[in-house]
Amino acid sequence: MEYFENFWQIYSNLVLTLGINALLALSIYITLSCGMLSLANAAFMGIGAYTASILTMSHEAPFALALASGIAMPMFVAFFLGKAVMRLSGVYLAMATLAFGEVVRIVILNAEDLTGGALGLNGIPNSTEWWHVLLALVVVIAMLACMRRSKVGRALEAIKEDETAAGLMGIDTNSNKMMAFIIGAGIAGLAGGLSAHLTFFIGPNEYGFDRAVEILTMAILGGVNSLIGPVVGSLFLTLLPEVLRGLKDFRLVVNGMLLIVIILFLPRGLWDPARFRRMFGGAGKGESK
Secondary structure, three states: OHHHHHHHHHHHHHHHHHHHHHHHHHHHHHHHOOOOOOOOHHHHHHHHHHHHHHHHHHOOOOHHHHHHHHHHHHHHHHHHHHHHHOOOOHHHHHHHHHHHHHHHHHHHHHOHHHHOHHHOEEOOOOOOOHHHHHHHHHHHHHHHHHHHHOHHHHHHHHHHHOHHHHHHOOOOHHHHHHHHHHHHHHHHHHHHHHHHHHHOEEOHHHHOHHHHHHHHHHHHHHOOOOOHHHHHHHHHHHHHHHHOHHHHHHHHHHHHHHHHHHHHHOOOOOOOHHHHHHHHHHHHHHHHO
């Protein structure tokens, strides 16, 4: 018990960050599952973080209400953004959502009275507990698992494979893509609210291009063929810098080289059920012979 208490005192923030990053990876998984390359999740995270933080700091709102608002506000913004960009696809959608992220950053910088501008918000109440993160992760995974097995999940998969063919089959492609976009925004906002009330401080540069690419990398690295993949990718990408901390100045170099090797030799990600079936299926056949 004493060992666990010492471990928790030292690594509690890292453990909770693992859960929050898993939420972020799942937030982009839902859009990738229908073939949408959106880079707006970092901005949605920022909107959720600032909304929740302003409510708790300036209006003394209960944490549950602030967190709910941090989910609702990005979903509200995503609805109107989706109306404008849902006709785009591929790199054009990525560019449009990336530009939206820059717009959000500029708005945060200029709304100094509300957001603190470039200085950010400091002294955010430390309200995030381990069970908040665990509960959020369990609920999100359960919701996405149910969706994946439902008619909606099959529609999203059909849209990912061939949007034109899915439309000819009677699937409302725009409505399904809009739904995925809004749900992804809500999950990112949830992660933002939890993160803000864990780290005490948030600033506009935390939700820019670097974070957007990091969220995408976590999902792609783990693999988007199952719900486990993005979670595995987020765990790997979050823990890797800590594992390589002893390398000091060479840490970032080794980090980048490992990512390149994984992408080259495991194009479907770290978690690939089809690869596992081939490996263990082949081993089973060999043993039977």
